[in-house]
Amino acid sequence: MFYYYSKGLSSSFLRFFYFFINIKLSFYLMKVTIILSKTNKRQYLKTLLILLTLFTSSLLALSNQPFQGGVAVINIGEFEQKPKVFFKAREVKVLQKDGDYVAVIGIAIDEKAGEKHIVAVTKKKKEHIYFDVDAKSYKKEYIKLKTNKRVTLSKTDLQRFQKEKKKTKKILKSFNKNISSNLEFISPLSGRISSTFGKKRYYNGKAKSPHKGTDIAAKRGTPIVASLGGKVVLRKDLFFNGNTIYLDHGEGVITMYSHMQKFAVNDGDDIQKGDVIGYVGTTGRSTGPHLHFGIILNGEAIDPGVFIGDYR
Numbered sequence: 070m071f072y073y074y075s076k077g078l079s080s081s082f083l084r085f086f087y088f089f090i091n092i093k094l095s096f097y098l099m100k101v102t103i104i105l106s107k108t109n110k111r112q113y114l115k116t117l118l119i120l121l122t123l124f125t126s127s128l129l130a131l132s133n134q135p136f137q138g139g140v141a142v143i144n145i146g147e148f149e150q151k152p153k154v155f156f157k158a159r160e161v162k163v164l165q166k167d168g169d170y171v172a173v174i175g176i177a178i179d180e181k182a183g184e185k186h187i188v189a190v191t192k193k194k195k196e197h198i199y200f201d202v203d204a205k206s207y208k209k210e211y212i213k214l215k216t217n218k219r220v221t222l223s224k225t226d227l228q229r230f231q232k233e234k235k236k237t238k239k240i241l242k243s244f245n246k247n248i249s250s251n252l253e254f255i256s257p258l259s260g261r262i263s264s265t266f267g268k269k270r271y272y273n274g275k276a277k278s279p280h281k282g283t284d285i286a287a288k289r290g291t292p293i294v295a296s297l298g299g300k301v302v303l304r305k306d307l308f309f310n311g312n313t314i315y316l317d318h319g320e321g322v323i324t325m326y327s328h329m330q331k332f333a334v335n336d337g338d339d340i341q342k343g344d345v346i347g348y349v350g351t352t353g354r355s356t357g358p359h360l361h362f363g364i365i366l367n368g369e370a371i372d373p374g375v376f377i378g379d380y381r
């Protein structure tokens with residue numbers, strides 16, 4: 070059986086930012102209304118219509134239209150038991166909601182736009198479910214570093230980085246069935262968002278890979294909390310990311326916290342949402358005290374703004 074994904078907001082986190090966006094949009098519309106009603110009535114009605122169309126489509130893009138670097142939330146319906154769901158041969162997170170199962174799929178920033186499909190499997194059933202991924206363009210960002218140590222790597226540093234990459238990649242691709250979460254993330258730190266997800270980065274003029282998280286600037290030493298409950302699966306000083314913690318939330322959901330000044334937890338610790346796990350610093354490739362916060366689903370870094378909201 071084949072069917073297309075078209076269901077609306079199916080989980081509480083989506084309803085949550087739907088609510089906030091609605092408030093913001095209503096406010097904006099009110100402002101526009103006041104300005105335009107003072108000038109030309111026909112022009113005002115036309116603009117209102119265009120604005121409404123734009124807002125409706127942007128809401129869809131944020132809430133349930135998957136995009137490059139975003140998340141596909143797909144209601145896969147009823148099954149006699151919890152199905153295993155695969156996207157590109159990798160197992161993805163499945164939630165249960167009002168008798169239906171919902172697959173939550175991380176879309177890589179470099180995933181080609183267009184039609185995609187997932188496969189849901191139980192002992193009795195196998196279904197292919199189709200959905201579309203929209204293209205999204207991200208801005209550029211130019212960063213100046215004092216030295217080129219973390220731009221053009223020495224042989225020793227390159228070897229260190231490659232070793233670290235092998236280790237982190239393995240963790241990010243893991244699928245732990247013993248931990249489960251509801252995906253109701255909280256912000257790990259309150260502060261100014263100093264850089265958003267997806268920006269194409271140039272360090273001292275040299276093109277590097279895009280930014281795979283949200284940067285939150287705060288004073289050195291400010292406590293950082295766990296965005297969700299989980300297990301510490303990495304606690305390490307990494308060449309680029311500095312002092313970094315990975316928390317495993319099960320079923321391919323991992324959060325990362327980088328550039329810390331110091332750690333507050335140990336490898337293997339079980340952590341509750343909101344527990345202090347470390348303190349803001351500027352270790353690794355960093356230009357000032359901040360937290361680099363990343364969310365990984367099925368091995369793909371996605372925009373944390375989808376869950377913790379740059380939109381609040």
Ligand SMILES: [Zn+2]
Binds near residue numbers: 264282283361
């Ligand atoms: Zn960052």
